[in-house]
Amino acid sequence: MHFFGGGGGGGFPFDDFFSHQRREEPEEEVDSTRFYTLLGVDKSTSCADIKKAYRQLAKTKHPDKGGDPAEFQEITHASEILSDPEKRKVYDRYGEKGINQGMSGADTEASSIFDLLSGRGGRRREQSGPRRGEDATHTLKVGLEEIYNGATKKIAINRDRVCQECNGEGGKNAKTCSGCKGRGMVNKLQMIGPNMYTQSVGQCDDCNGTGKTYDAKNRCKTCKGKTIFQERKVIEVTIDKGIPNHHKYSFMGESDEKPGVLPGDLIVIIEEKHHEIFKRKHADLIFIKKITIKEALTGYNFKIPHLDGTEKLIESAPLDIIKPGDIRTVRDLGMPIMRTPFKFGNLFITFEVEFPEPKSLSRQQINELKNLIPGESMDLDEAGTEKHTTIEFDRTHQTENDAKIHSDYKDEEDEDFNDPRFARARNCSGTIF
Numbered sequence: 001m002h003f004f005g006g007g008g009g010g011g012f013p014f015d016d017f018f019s020h021q022r023r024e025e026p027e028e029e030v031d032s033t034r035f036y037t038l039l040g041v042d043k044s045t046s047c048a049d050i051k052k053a054y055r056q057l058a059k060t061k062h063p064d065k066g067g068d069p070a071e072f073q074e075i076t077h078a079s080e081i082l083s084d085p086e087k088r089k090v091y092d093r094y095g096e097k098g099i100n101q102g103m104s105g106a107d108t109e110a111s112s113i114f115d116l117l118s119g120r121g122g123r124r125r126e127q128s129g130p131r132r133g134e135d136a137t138h139t140l141k142v143g144l145e146e147i148y149n150g151a152t153k154k155i156a157i158n159r160d161r162v163c164q165e166c167n168g169e170g171g172k173n174a175k176t177c178s179g180c181k182g183r184g185m186v187n188k189l190q191m192i193g194p195n196m197y198t199q200s201v202g203q204c205d206d207c208n209g210t211g212k213t214y215d216a217k218n219r220c221k222t223c224k225g226k227t228i229f230q231e232r233k234v235i236e237v238t239i240d241k242g243i244p245n246h247h248k249y250s251f252m253g254e255s256d257e258k259p260g261v262l263p264g265d266l267i268v269i270i271e272e273k274h275h276e277i278f279k280r281k282h283a284d285l286i287f288i289k290k291i292t293i294k295e296a297l298t299g300y301n302f303k304i305p306h307l308d309g310t311e312k313l314i315e316s317a318p319l320d321i322i323k324p325g326d327i328r329t330v331r332d333l334g335m336p337i338m339r340t341p342f343k344f345g346n347l348f349i350t351f352e353v354e355f356p357e358p359k360s361l362s363r364q365q366i367n368e369l370k371n372l373i374p375g376e377s378m379d380l381d382e383a384g385t386e387k388h389t390t391i392e393f394d395r396t397h398q399t400e401n402d403a404k405i406h407s408d409y410k411d412e413e414d415e416d417f418n419d420p421r422f423a424r425a426r427n428c429s430g431t432i433f
Contacts, residue, residue, distance in 0.1 A: 030095040035078035043092070047083045054079035063238065077252060086162050087253055090262060099253070099262070135264040136255040142239055144275040148307035148335060150241040154234050157266065160256040161231045163223035168259030170227040171214035178213075179206035210259075227259050237268055242283060242336035245272040277305070283345030284334040290352045296322040297373075306333065314349065324353045 036043055039053045057075055061067035081087045081099060090098050140155060162168040176182040186204045189197045203209040208226055219225040237249055247270045254266035272280065279286040285307075291300050300322070301315035312333060316322070327350050334345025361369075 030093075030097070032092050032095045034096070035082055035091060038075055038078045039082065041082075047085060047088070050079060050083045054083070069238070080253060084253070085164060086168075086257065087263075131260070132262045133255055133258060133264040135267050137267045137269060139269050139271050140237060141271045141273050142243075143273045144278060144280060145307050145309075146239055147243055147270075147272065148241065149309075151239040153237045153239060155237060155268070156232060156234050157254070158230055158232050159254065159266075160228045160258070162257045162259055163220060163227055163229055165222035166220035166227070168227045169220070170210060170212060170223065170225040171219040173218045174212040174214055176213075177204060177207035177211050180204035180211060182211040184209040184211040228257065235266065235268070239270070240338055242338040242340075243270055244282075244338065245280070246270060278307070280335060282335075283337050285345065285347045286350065287347060288350050288352060290354055291322065292354050293356065296351070296353045307335075322351045322353060324351070326351050 033043075036045075039050060039057065041050055041053050045053070054075065058072075059065065061072045061075055063069045063072055081091050087099065136157075136159070138155060138157065140153060142151070142153065146153075163170075166172075177184075180186045184204055184207065185201050188200050188202045190200065192198050204211070207213050210227055214220075214225050220227075223229050233254075235251060235254065249268040249270070251266040251268065253263045255264035257263045277287065287304060289302065291302075295316075299316045299318075299320065301313060303311045303313055306312045312330075314330060316328075320328075322328075327348055330347040330349065332344045333347035337343040337345065
């Protein structure tokens with residue numbers, strides 16, 4: 001049976017279509033030279049010599065040596081790709097597009113004809129190149145001083161790498177795994193209860209998901225037939241000044257490798273450590289300062305140790321009076337604004353006013369204060385009014401502590417103490433009830 005009818009000549013009826021496709025849509029050229037140019041090497045340079053070239057460039061191009069950070073990042077990325085045989089192979093074939101996106105840009109004639117027959121016309125369709133692996137994440141805790149001044153941190157990671165001894169094959173003269181019939185995956189039964197099972201698909205344990213096995217003599221001595229080995233690597237992370245909390249740095253291709261799969265990226269997430277003095281809000285800093293009532297009324301000055309390693313003298317504006325909870329601003333003493341040189345946020349100072357202890361002032365001092373501080377007179381008409389004097393609160397004053405009385409109120413809610421007006425009293429003296 002013939003699916004495509006034709007003339008007596010018996011030729012394939014779509015020759016003109018394919019020849020037209022070849023004429024009209026030439027292969028897109030791949031640039032796989034830029035990384036070599038960045039490092040000042042050519043395509044015949046060995047991986048070891050590429051690493052040497054990178055080290056030489058780092059002596060002058062590193063930001064600590066006055067180099068441009070963006071240029072140095074490009075040089076570092078180029079070195080990481082070209083000094084890794086597997087990544088270098090992908091770059092030489094697919095260029096940066098293959099490294100970044102895992103796409104080859106190639107198409108097939110078969111897909112073109114089916115595009116045509118399905119009504120999509122002669123539209124080109126990109127065929128996926130090497131599959132991309134999953135990204136890995138690592139949390140890096142950084143102090144506020146390091147974020148303020150900038151820093152370089154090193155982290156050690158363990159990652160899977162394709163075995164270079166066998167090029168990720170696992171050995172030679174491979175045999176199809178009998179456990180999974182070459183599929184690399186098998187059905188697995190797991191008991192979840194008496195006479196109850198659940199079925200799932202998982203990696204074949206016999207071949208570690210490769211679908212291939214080897215005789216002992218043919219198995220790779222380096223990776224023991226596993227196609228990969230674990231490598232420990234130290235990654236250098238440059239902390240930018242003023243970097244936001246939870247900022248992410250991406251290190252391309254530093255996640256686990258698998259044969260035939262482009263490695264994902266290592267994502268380093270910055271986590272800001274708690275600071276004993278300052279609290280950070282975006283590019284601003286918050287500082288809580290306790291002052292005496294004398295300072296609150298007559299003025300204050302004090303020093304604070306700043307994140308830049310110096311001490312800053314803070315003083316009040318003339319005739320300023322501070323109330324408990326007041327906030328004052330000191331401009332440009334906050335955090336550096338990321339990627340905006342010489343610009344800083346502000347420092348906000350929240351004041352807590354400390355009052356004298358009970359009975360620490362004499363009658364004479366109190367009378368002097370009455371004359372100095374403005375306010376309404378306390379002289380009230382006491383005739384016919386029942387007089388009561390307050391005393392300092394103590395927990396033993398709680399009526400509920402009496403078991404007999406308390407039993408009569410056990411189902412009653414303290415609705416009054418949910419009133420916002422009482423919140424400040426509860427916060428100041430702890431939990432009252």
